[in-house]
Amino acid sequence: MAHTLFTSVASGDMKNLQRREELRGLASLSDIAFMNQSHSNTVAQVSDASKVVDADALVTTSRGLGIAVIAADCLPILLSSPQAVAAVHAGRVGVGNGIIDRTVALMQSLGAREVTAIVGPAICADCYEVSPQMYQEFVAENPEAATSAEKHALDLKRSARVQLEKLGVVTRDVGICTLENHDYFSFRRDHTPERLAGVIAL
Numbered sequence: 001m002a003h004t005l006f007t008s009v010a011s012g013d014m015k016n017l018q019r020r021e022e023l024r025g026l027a028s029l030s031d032i033a034f035m036n037q038s039h040s041n042t043v044a045q046v047s048d049a050s051k052v053v054d055a056d057a058l059v060t061t062s063r064g065l066g067i068a069v070i071a072a073d074c075l076p077i078l079l080s081s082p083q084a085v086a087a088v089h090a091g092r093v094g095v096g097n098g099i100i101d102r103t104v105a106l107m108q109s110l111g112a113r114e115v116t117a118i119v120g121p122a123i124c125a126d127c128y129e130v131s132p133q134m135y136q137e138f139v140a141e142n143p144e145a146a147t148s149a150e151k152h153a154l155d156l157k158r159s160a161r162v163q164l165e166k167l168g169v170v171t172r173d174v175g176i177c178t179l180e181n182h183d184y185f186s187f188r189r190d191h192t193p194e195r196l197a198g199v200i201a202l
């Protein structure tokens, strides 16, 4: 099993070198690669932590290199296999834009077999109310995210799990809602730059 960690960080700005140092210490990893996340469907393969790439998913086959996703309500998803690991940032946009599929495809192209996933702390279906219009538009494309038209809240965790399982990825959800659990930061609750970091290394 790959080395995985979900932990709160005081700032989501991982350009801050002190935050990176703290996270390296927490994860017991000498190098962790970060990404500039923008709700894109860009997946990047990295082999070192020398630069912060523009992507919303990182994949590596380099042993001992940590890769990190930063989130606060969005889903941090860590993917593991004996050959490659990945860290994915998937909020409402990411769950709808195919980044999960693209990440698993890149892992498989690198020889990954028996891929498993952990969905980290993220906003739950009870807490993620959106406008009725956004709800209708999203569930038209992603029916697994539906709750009820009256409630118009999106179940992003279920949608992500269904996508992963369709790809043959055995998926575990840690079952923590960031908005309800004050051990984690929630952008909806706090409106602050604090985030959670999910880190995985092969």
Ligand SMILES: [Zn+2]
Pocket (backbone or CB within 6 Å): 123, 124, 125, 126, 127, 128, 177, 178, 179, 180
């Ligand atoms: Zn919740």
